[in-house]
Amino acid sequence: MxxxxxxxxxxxxxxxxxxxxxxxxxxxxxxxxxxxxxxxxxxxxxxxxxxxxxxxxxxxxxxxxxxxxxxxxxxxxxxxxxxxxxxxxxxxxxxxxxxxxxxxxxxxxxxxxxxxxxxxxxxxxxxxxxxxxxxxxxxxxxxxxxxxxxxxxxxxxxxxxxxxxxxxxxxxxxxxxxxxxxINLDGWERPDDLHVALRRFVFVGRLVPGKGWDSLLSAAALLAADETVQPFTVEILGDGPDMASLRAQIEQAGLRSCVRAHGYVSGETVRTYLRDSVLVNPTTLAEGFQTTLLEALAGTCQIVTYNVPGAAQLASEGAPLFIVTEQNPNALATAMRAALDTPKPSYPFEQLKQWxxxxxxxxxxxxxxxxxx
The missing domain is CATH 3.40.50.2000 (Glycogen Phosphorylase B;)
Structure with missing residues (x-):
């Protein structure tokens, strides 16, 4: 023993x-x-x-x-x-x-x-x-x-x-x-049935400079102004010192009808919103390895992210990642639209057990x- x-x-x-x-x-x-x-x-x-x-x-x-x-x-x-x-x-x-x-x-x-x-x-x-x-x-x-x-x-x-x-x-x-x-996979078990991809973008994280919430809103404004883009929603899960600035940018960009700022939410709520959505992760901070990426895969999400640690490794294993190499709203918006319109196959749950x-x-x-x- x-x-x-x-x-x-x-x-x-x-x-x-x-x-x-x-x-x-x-x-x-x-x-x-x-x-x-x-x-x-x-x-x-x-x-x-x-x-x-x-x-x-x-x-x-x-x-x-x-x-x-x-x-x-x-x-x-x-x-x-x-x-x-x-x-x-x-x-x-x-x-x-x-x-x-x-x-x-x-x-x-x-x-x-x-x-x-x-x-x-x-x-x-x-x-x-x-x-x-x-x-x-x-x-x-x-x-x-x-x-x-x-x-x-x-x-x-x-x-x-x-x-x-x-x-x-x-x-x-x-x-x-x-x-x-x-991650802990308890609560993430999913049946082997077909999932309906939602036209929903999700941001998870502290509202602090560098985390990327402002880039997400700028990209969302570009998509909302494009008449060829079908309706979508943006769910922002997290709180922090930038909350007032986030709410102000939502108003200024005219996004109040499609963007919701939830503030701090429970882990269970995060799991709910990560089901069959698109996680947008435009952080420029010195991240190590964000477990949110793994949770998104467990929830059969598409992932749009800057080239953060772990992203290339997951993409090499066939995870549905859209890695944005240019850190600007236009490039981010292009990847976000691709994730909605041409989603990649979801990551096999059995394969996720290695994480x-x-x-x-x-x-x-x-x-x-x-x-x-």
Whole structure:
């Protein structure tokens, strides 16, 4: 029988906070528990406490010096206290995520104190984009100092796409291992009947600069003004600081009759709208590997996307992607129309299982075993 692992996740944030990294950590921990292993999470929060969530023990430490809604810091001496707390807890490996989060630095130090390997996972494919020049400069300074050292001192570095691994190498000189993102296929099972493609575009994501909501609206306005284009709708799922600007652009472009901004919605609602629609993904941020692409395939969507990490790999496997190489509204509108008028065959559900967490956790456990040698 394989050795039971006890993975200690030392991370800045964890659900109920919503985000791609938080979801990756939670899904990985959840599947580890499903497969008979132990998962413990140490994270930062407004209020400290210990809970058990889906079989995962979660230790929330009080956060300090929060910066916007992204960054916060642990108390001094946290690594030493983790060593004292978990010295006899049978921890076999530590999992950290993203180079610039302070808890990643803590996790590397705790791993050294506990004498266990640290597997560090990177989720971004470049330096931070879509922020103010001051924040961009500050984040780059962090990247080339403590971020670089986090990668170099970790036992092994994983990256959620080939582009992420290339960035890791460029920043730290470390040769990482590709560890693709994955999804939970529960709730996505679909019958083998024919589906009726909807004339519906869907955008999923935070409403922040660089995510592409404005490019989508500009492209939608071009299509709406073309009398040869049949009626369509646009569903925008997500919230963020750009919501007011989004609503204003909808009004200015005369799109109120066909565009709806839903704000934050549940995962179940996202699944509903991704059924047989067209996902539009015009992000220019330093994405790692967006699970929304996989969810769209599970929902038999067509996908219109800029050339983000993972897109070429999925397209090479026959996924119905329209990759837009020119980042402008005209090119985006052309691809959007093609996805409606000449859709490609949907991605086989059986093939999608290779992108599911049960498969990915088997890879993770193999990487843990390798790091322990």
């Amino acid at each position: 394989p050795q039971q692992q006890h993975i200690l996740f030392v991370v800045n944030s964890f659900p109920p906070r919503v985000g791609g990294i938080e979801r990756h950590i939670a899904d990985l921990a959840d599947e580890l528990v499903r497969q008979g292993h132990r998962a413990t999470v140490v994270t930062l929060a407004e209020v400290s406490g210990v809970t058990t969530e889906n079989g995962i023990t979660v230790h929330r430490l009080r956060r300090h010096f929060p910066v916007a809604s992204v960054m916060s810091f642990p108390a001094l001496g946290t690594a030493r206290r983790l060593r004292q707390q978990f010295a006899h807890a049978g921890v076999t490996a530590i999992s950290t995520h993203t180079r610039f989060f302070p808890m990643s630095w803590v996790g590397v130090a705790a791993g050294r104190r506990l004498g266990v390997p640290v597997l560090h996972t990177e989720h971004g494919s470049d330096f931070v984009r879509g922020v103010s020049p001051l924040i961009g400069l500050a984040s780059r300074v962090v990247d080339v100092t403590v971020g670089r050292q986090t990668m170099r001192k970790a036992t092994s570095v994983l990256g959620v796409s080939e582009q992420v691994i290339a960035f890791v190498k460029r920043l730290s000189g470390v040769a990482g291992t590709v560890f693709y993102n994955a 599911s967490w049960p498969q990915r956790v088997q890879q993770y456990l193999a990487l843990v075993s390798k790091a322990q040698r």
